[in-house]
Amino acid sequence: MRRPAAERDLRDRLDSPPGIAPPPPATGTLRRLMAMALDLAMIAGWAVVAAVVGLVARSSGLDFGSPRVADAFAFVTLVAPATLTFAWQESSTRQATFAKRHMGLRVVDRAGRRLSLPRSLTRSVVKFLPWQLAHTAVFALIADPESMGMVALSITAQVVVVGSVLVMTLDPQHRALHDWVAGTRVVGPALP
Numbered sequence: 001m002r003r004p005a006a007e008r009d010l011r012d013r014l015d016s017p018p019g020i021a022p023p024p025p026a027t028g029t030l031r032r033l034m035a036m037a038l039d040l041a042m043i044a045g046w047a048v049v050a051a052v053v054g055l056v057a058r059s060s061g062l063d064f065g066s067p068r069v070a071d072a073f074a075f076v077t078l079v080a081p082a083t084l085t086f087a088w089q090e091s092s093t094r095q096a097t098f099a100k101r102h103m104g105l106r107v108v109d110r111a112g113r114r115l116s117l118p119r120s121l122t123r124s125v126v127k128f129l130p131w132q133l134a135h136t137a138v139f140a141l142i143a144d145p146e147s148m149g150m151v152a153l154s155i156t157a158q159v160v161v162v163g164s165v166l167v168m169t170l171d172p173q174h175r176a177l178h179d180w181v182a183g184t185r186v187v188g189p190a191l192p
Contacts, residue, residue: 027105027174027186027187027188028174029168029169029174031103031104031105031188032105032168032174032176032186033165034103035097035099035100035102035103035105035186036099037099038098038099038102038103039086039097039098039099039100041099042098042099043078043082046078046081046082047078050074050077050078053077054073054077057073066143067139067140067142067143068139070139070142071135071136071139071140074135074139075132075135079128079131079132079135082128083121083124083125083127083128084121084124085097086120086123086124086127086128087117087120087121087123087124087125088117088120090107090115090120090123090124091114091115091116091117091119091120091121093114094106095107095108095114095115100186103188104188105186105187105188106186106187106188107120107123107184107185107186107187108184108185108186108187109183109184110183110184110185112187115182115184119182119183119184120182120184122181122182123178123179123181123182123184124178126177126178126181126182127176127178129160130157130158130160130161130164131157131161133153133154133156133157134153134154134157134158136150136153137150137151137153137154137157138154141154160177163177164176164177164178167180173185174186
């Protein structure tokens with residue numbers, strides 16, 4: 001049985017070395033999911049911009065006939081910018097994406113400290129890797145709908161995302177897969 005929050009906070013204080021504050025408490029799953037939805041809405045807005053850039057590029061003669069070209073274009077205009085933006089924002093002094101800040105959340109390391117850029121980049125790469133794998137599979141499946149390898153890749157990417165949300169829901173500190181890999185967690189409240 002899980003200990004009540006007040007008992008966990010007391011235990012954290014008792015377990016902390018003298019003179020060092022315990023890490024801030026983890027935030028709940030619902031707040032994280034709401035922040036995730038806001039982040040995804042902003043990414044969708046950026047995807048519209050990327051689509052317009054793609055249409056302009058196509059009208060200028062760029063041929064997206066190859067799945068590799070389309071996948072590379074999606075990576076350069078959407079996945080890489082999202083990954084780098086999240087890494088930069090979460091390692092900044094505000095320690096959060098715009099959506100996390102709006103929800104009063106911030107990302108910290110295991111000790112409750114601000115993330116270094118490499119740690120934040122690791123977190124973002126692990127978070128967005130399934131997205132990139134799904135793009136790769138979809139573009140390949142458009143060219144060859146019977147590619148079982150790409151069907152498996154697409155399903156695997158989706159299972160990783162669903163599994164990460166499930167892990168976040170079940171973990172007492174509400175850490176998703178990318179938090180486990182990077183040694184991070186999401187806490188509240190956000191810094192001003």
